Amino acid sequence: MKLQELINEILSSGELKNKKGFAVNVIGLTDNTIYGEDLEPYVDRIKQCEEFSECDQIVIMKYPVTIDEQGNNVSTKTYKIVPKQKFKGKCYLLSLSLTPEMYDPKKIHEPVLDGACITPTLYDPETFIPRKKIVLEFSPEAAQDSSIYSYGNPSMINDLENNNEDQLRRKLHKTLDKIFDNPEMYQVKGEKGVMVRGAFEVVESPSGIENTKLFGLKTENETHFATFFFEKDEENSKEGELNLKLSKMDIPIDLREKYLQELGPKSINVKREEIEEFLNSNQ
Numbered sequence: 001m002k003l004q005e006l007i008n009e010i011l012s013s014g015e016l017k018n019k020k021g022f023a024v025n026v027i028g029l030t031d032n033t034i035y036g037e038d039l040e041p042y043v044d045r046i047k048q049c050e051e052f053s054e055c056d057q058i059v060i061m062k063y064p065v066t067i068d069e070q071g072n073n074v075s076t077k078t079y080k081i082v083p084k085q086k087f088k089g090k091c092y093l094l095s096l097s098l099t100p101e102m103y104d105p106k107k108i109h110e111p112v113l114d115g116a117c118i119t120p121t122l123y124d125p126e127t128f129i130p131r132k133k134i135v136l137e138f139s140p141e142a143a144q145d146s147s148i149y150s151y152g153n154p155s156m157i158n159d160l161e162n163n164n165e166d167q168l169r170r171k172l173h174k175t176l177d178k179i180f181d182n183p184e185m186y187q188v189k190g191e192k193g194v195m196v197r198g199a200f201e202v203v204e205s206p207s208g209i210e211n212t213k214l215f216g217l218k219t220e221n222e223t224h225f226a227t228f229f230f231e232k233d234e235e236n237s238k239e240g241e242l243n244l245k246l247s248k249m250d251i252p253i254d255l256r257e258k259y260l261q262e263l264g265p266k267s268i269n270v271k272r273e274e275i276e277e278f279l280n281s282n283q
Contacts, residue, residue, distance in 0.1 A: 003049040003081060004194045007096050010034060010042060032192075033097035036062045046093070051081060051196070054088045061094040061198060065226045065248070074199055074214070081194040082205055089201025090214060097197075101190035108188050111137050114175050118186045134179060134186075136172055224250040227259070229270045249275050255282055 011032065039046070039060050046052050064076045076094045079085070101120075108119050115137040121130045179186050203210040226248045233245040249272070251259050263270050263278060 001045075001049050003046070003051045003096065003196070004098070004192070006042070006045055006049055007034065007098055007194065011098070015041075032099075033095055035095045036060065039093060039096065046096075051085055052087050052091065054086055055091045055200075056089055058091045058093055061092050063225045064094055064197070076197050076199055078195055078197045079203065081196060082207075084206055086204040087196070087200045087202070088204060091198060091200050092214070093196070093198040095195075095197045097195045099193040099195060101192055103188065103190040109133075109135050110188070111135070112186050112188060114178065114186075116175050116179055116186055117188050118179065118183055119188055120190065134176070136175060138168065138172060224252055225256060227251055227263075227270070227275065229268050229272065229275070231272055247272070251275075251279070255279075258282065 011034070034042075037060060043058050043060065047055060047058060052058065061076065066074055076092075080099070103120050109117065111117050117135050119133040119135065121132055123130055199212065199214060200210075201212055201214055203212075227250075228246055228248045230244045231247050233243040236243050236245075246268070255278075259278060263274060266274075
């Protein structure tokens with residue numbers, strides 16, 4: 001089984017917990033992500049997938065930043081799965097997710113059914129107005145059957161030309177009616193990629209082998225978790241410009257639920273001053 005097949009199965013099963021906790025509120029994950037402890041019931045099945053079939057052990061992580069046994073900070077890394085990619089050795093896994101549906105611009109006008117298709121939503125580059133297009137494919141020669149010109153009578157030829165045009169018009173109208181009645185059957189289909197986030201001893205792909213020395217990451221009994229937020233980048237902001245950077249602060253793990261309740265809904269839009277005030281008031 002490929003990893004994408006398993007992710008699709010899990011996401012469509014409705015078995016995941018519907019909780020608004022750290023994963024959603026602080027990091028802003030989507031419905032296409034299986035995060036942290038939600039992965040634990042599926043560890044054995046993940047190891048059966050081609051991408052993880054050669055790993056020695058899968059350890060589920062709860063947070064994106066942790067420390068190893070030597071006290072070094074270890075951040076997770078995100079990989080977009082490519083053909084023949086393998087995760088080997090000891091694997092610390094934080095999340096599995098699917099990307100939004102992606103479309104090949106060279107194929108979005110290709111017919112899906114009955115010589116027709118409905119394109120994905122396209123945005124006007126100037127106004128950003130979303131639009132879809134209905135594409136009907138037909139041959140202009142369909143209305144000009146050369147055999148009719150074997151008739152010498154101009155009036156008869158004209159009648160046959162009009163008849164062919166009427167038939168083509170009726171066919172296109174019929175196809176258009178079918179599109180409006182069943183639009184989902186004519187939608188251009190895109191592809192979703194697979195994203196794997198974690199820390200891995202060995203990652204093997206067609207581009208090469210990546211090795212990482214892992215000294216026993218601490219995945220349990222954490223004392224803090226990281227919250228991320230945007231703030232002004234003073235060093236790189238010029239006059240009249242506003243550049244933002246992604247910053248983080250550590251929150252004691254025993255304040256996790258309270259933090260999520262009070263500031264979690266703001267996700268990465270929370271301000272540093274709000275976090276500092278929260279920490280000061282809960283010392």
